[in-house]
Amino acid sequence: MTADLFSDMAAQDATPQPQSLCPGAVLLRGLALPDQHDVLADLDRVMTDAPLRHMITSRGFRMSVAMTNCGQLGWVSDRRGYRYDSSDPLSGRPWPAMPESLLRLARRAATAAGHADFLPDACLINRYQPGARMGLHQDRDERDLGQPIVSVSLGLPAVFQFGGMLRSDKPLRVPLQHGDVVVWGGPARLNFHGVLALKDGVHELLGAQRINLTFRRAG
Ligand SMILES: O=C(O)CCC(=O)C(=O)O
Ligand SMILES: [Mn+2]
Secondary structure (H helix, E strand, C coil): CCHHHHHHHHHHHCCCCCEEEECCEEEECCCCHHHHHHHHHHHHHHHHHCCCECCECCCCCECCCEEEEEECEEEEEECCEEEEECECCCCCCECCCCCHHHHHHHHHHHHHCCCCCCCCCEEEEEEECCCCCEEEECCCCCCCCCCCEEEEEEECCEEEEECCCCCCCCCEEEEECCCCEEEECHHHCCCCEEECCCCCCCECCCECCEEEEEEECCC
């Protein structure tokens, strides 16, 4: 067996060393890779039950990122504003349950980042096609801001912006690849963050898109 194969196996199996972005925020390179096939198969089922859709902001703008959810609660936006809801407004039915593979991944990432008791009840699924972006914002619709956010990147690479507590704080630019996970909580829980417009490309598993999974304890 070659040394290269050994190091590939190590990269797949070992928990990556957390890289600090700022106090409270870490990047876990490739942490999702060992789970990727189960996660992608389960995501297909979720997106069949609760299709991706472009939500509308309270000001009437259509978001460039298409979204859906799984878990007990789902994040929704419409003319009434942002909130969590236990049912999918498109079907009136509860959101699909959070698949075990997603829950396992979220908990493994949170534990690696020092949040061993994280139990998400919401997973927002964001689908970026080339050109789609997410402006700087805070995640602040969750009840307990003591719980972290776990954010998984799949598919095409993207540039994640991670700023400070003020919108005007200059954000870091963090290139994210398929399998990378960012976890933020504690002093970074309300930091502004966003994603620059996705560049054209084709990913070997996901094609011309990036999928982001954002796990939260919302209720
Ligand atoms: O796509 C990402 O990496 C970030 C998504 C995000 O910030 C959100 O859904 O609130
Ligand atoms: Mn966010």
